Amino acid sequence: MxxxxxxxxxKRRRFRRMLVDRSIDVVLLTFSLLMLLPLVFLVSNGxxxxxxxxxxxxxxxxxxxxxxxxxxxxxQTPLLRWILNSILFAVMSTIAILATSSIAGYILAKFRYRSxxxxxxxxxxxxxxxxxxxxxxLYFQAQSLGxxxxxxxxxxxxxxxxxxxxxxxxNVIHSIPDELLEAARIDGAGELWIFFRIxxxxxxxxxxxxxxxxxxxxxxxxxxxxxxxxxREAYTIEVGLALFQxxxxxxxxxxxxxxxxxxxxxxxxxxxxxxxxxxGVASTGLKE
Amino acid sequence: xxxxxxxxVAKSYGPTDIIRDINVQVPDGAFVVLVGPSGCGKSTLLxxxxxxEDIDKGEISIGGRVINDVEPKHRDIAxxxxxxxxxxHMTIAENMxxxxxxxxxxxxxxxxxxxxxxxxxxxxxxxxxFPKQLSGGQRQRVAMGRAIVRQPQVFLFxxxxxxxxxxxxxxxxxxxxxxxxxxxxxxxxxTHDQIEAMTMADLIVVMRDGVVEQTGAxxxxxDHPANMFVGSFIGSPAMNFLTGTVRHDGxxxxxxxxxxxxxxxxxxxxxxxxxxATLGIRPEHLQLAQTGQGLGGKIVTIEPTGxxxxxxxxxxxxxxxxxxxxxxxxxxxxxxxxxxQAGTTHLFDSATTRRxx
Numbered sequence: 001m002x003x004x005x006x007x008x009x010x011k012r013r014r015f016r017r018m019l020v021d022r023s024i025d026v027v028l029l030t031f032s033l034l035m036l037l038p039l040v041f042l043v044s045n046g047x048x049x050x051x052x053x054x055x056x057x058x059x060x061x062x063x064x065x066x067x068x069x070x071x072x073x074x075x076q077t078p079l080l081r082w083i084l085n086s087i088l089f090a091v092m093s094t095i096a097i098l099a100t101s102s103i104a105g106y107i108l109a110k111f112r113y114r115s116x117x118x119x120x121x122x123x124x125x126x127x128x129x130x131x132x133x134x135x136x137x138l139y140f141q142a143q144s145l146g147x148x149x150x151x152x153x154x155x156x157x158x159x160x161x162x163x164x165x166x167x168x169x170x171n172v173i174h175s176i177p178d179e180l181l182e183a184a185r186i187d188g189a190g191e192l193w194i195f196f197r198i199x200x201x202x203x204x205x206x207x208x209x210x211x212x213x214x215x216x217x218x219x220x221x222x223x224x225x226x227x228x229x230x231x232r233e234a235y236t237i238e239v240g241l242a243l244f245q246x247x248x249x250x251x252x253x254x255x256x257x258x259x260x261x262x263x264x265x266x267x268x269x270x271x272x273x274x275x276x277x278x279x280g281v282a283s284t285g286l287k288e
Numbered sequence: 289x290x291x292x293x294x295x296x297v298a299k300s301y302g303p304t305d306i307i308r309d310i311n312v313q314v315p316d317g318a319f320v321v322l323v324g325p326s327g328c329g330k331s332t333l334l335x336x337x338x339x340x341e342d343i344d345k346g347e348i349s350i351g352g353r354v355i356n357d358v359e360p361k362h363r364d365i366a367x368x369x370x371x372x373x374x375x376x377h378m379t380i381a382e383n384m385x386x387x388x389x390x391x392x393x394x395x396x397x398x399x400x401x402x403x404x405x406x407x408x409x410x411x412x413x414x415x416x417x418f419p420k421q422l423s424g425g426q427r428q429r430v431a432m433g434r435a436i437v438r439q440p441q442v443f444l445f446x447x448x449x450x451x452x453x454x455x456x457x458x459x460x461x462x463x464x465x466x467x468x469x470x471x472x473x474x475x476x477x478x479t480h481d482q483i484e485a486m487t488m489a490d491l492i493v494v495m496r497d498g499v500v501e502q503t504g505a506x507x508x509x510x511d512h513p514a515n516m517f518v519g520s521f522i523g524s525p526a527m528n529f530l531t532g533t534v535r536h537d538g539x540x541x542x543x544x545x546x547x548x549x550x551x552x553x554x555x556x557x558x559x560x561x562x563x564x565a566t567l568g569i570r571p572e573h574l575q576l577a578q579t580g581q582g583l584g585g586k587i588v589t590i591e592p593t594g595x596x597x598x599x600x601x602x603x604x605x606x607x608x609x610x611x612x613x614x615x616x617x618x619x620x621x622x623x624x625x626x627x628x629q630a631g632t633t634h635l636f637d638s639a640t641t642r643r644x645x
Contacts, residue, residue, distance in 0.1 A: 177371060177373065179369040179370075179371055179373035180373045180375065182338075182340050182360075182367075182369070182373070183367065183369060183373040183434075184375075184386075185339075185340070185360050185361060186338060186339070186340075186360045186361060186363075186365065186366065186367050187361070187386050187387035187390060187434075187438075188361035188387055188390040188391055189361075189386075189390055193390070198375060198377075201377045202376065202377060
């Protein structure tokens, strides 16, 4: 009798747990669909004719799919050039940010000089100043260096990321004990050796996360590329996309097609680095 | 192998003196343990020997060579840390061979020495694994292996067993001792655990507040503590202290406790009649006595462990503990009389806490 009752209550408990699990699934699914929907429409709009684009209700799968938009974007605008500019800019900026953040973050975390505290405070302080504030002085610098309309001008504003330095510093403090470095010093390793062979390999997760953040920061940068690139050939994709919205009209079809094309590299990168990114974010407690 | 000499060494962080004028001689091939409570400066002293902390004053020499300004890597030492400090991204073999690789030894030489150390420590099957795949005891062994392969003049150990559970600690204690017996390398070992110090050391250096309280062989410290601190720190359970007065009674010296009990004084001390002193009695040196003899009081705690019985007794204003070899048919609240074995008590000057006689 009692065993019957216990199996009965066990069943009920399992059922309740399953109900909770399913409800969580439904909620999460709903939100992810809501977040994905604009992307789906973006891609599908790229394949629509102008008439269908404006039709109501909107269709998810185009009735008469066309690749005219893509063809037009690829032939009539230097879209590939812009993508290339963006990739080059984002990759170089990422490399620069990874290098500066790892060196500065490691030194700020592990070397104890009083002056370093002041430097760290200054680094944090720069994070408070919006980029737009020093964008114009930086522009004049780029101009006096004679590097406007080049990748170097784009990079000028994206070599160092104070958040990156902070992220790496926290990660070093959190995951690399002093004893590890001391053991290496006693074992006969020099400081550079320690940095490259011990510190960097242990920061892989954090550097992966920072790399993705840095890449997207440069990839989605708009204001800075907009002011340092004045000829069409030097545009990044963000600036280029804005061209589709002129003062009086918005060419929705081409804009969608171009945007869909632009998604390809960023999604690819995210897929490649996804594990590093999730790991890095989890290990640093970083959330955005 | 080498002697290590620490001469008038001092260190301070800002206004805080961490190490104050310390002198220690570590004989060639000896196993020396630096022991003391947290914050006594023992780890700092070890790190100064290793070259991880600067020496503010004084000199440290290894094998006759003053190493104050020598880089850690050129001091010919190997150090084992409390948290093992294994490189997580390297295999056990790479961890152990790390220093040899840096010293540009040939691959064959590295493999041979790592293999030999792994064999000694029973790690041969784990060489291709990573540290996180090993248990605490195995990791500690890898850390020891990393020290062994360097064949240094001096081994430094900084509380290497503190992260292990009690059973493993006892086992590793034995292994460390074996290793020292085999290699005979001069070893300096830091711990806060006096049992580790007693069981492993040839020579113990007891430290407190940055000074050496006493240096000596384990049993020497146990039998003749130089002051009350050493008396209470060495030995477990801790020594009992009773304050009172030394009395001269017809040619015989006795000690009268504050609660009025009288005990014979063993120490060959001069005429100290009327001196306020402290008598130290180890719990294991107390034995049952007839009613009215020695110290009498009510039992407050009884803890039988099978082989022995630990009791705490209230003596007027004092409490003393005793570790009795026999089983006790008594219960809490019962009256009991205890007497120290002849020749086992220690007399200290209450004012200076120094040993008398």
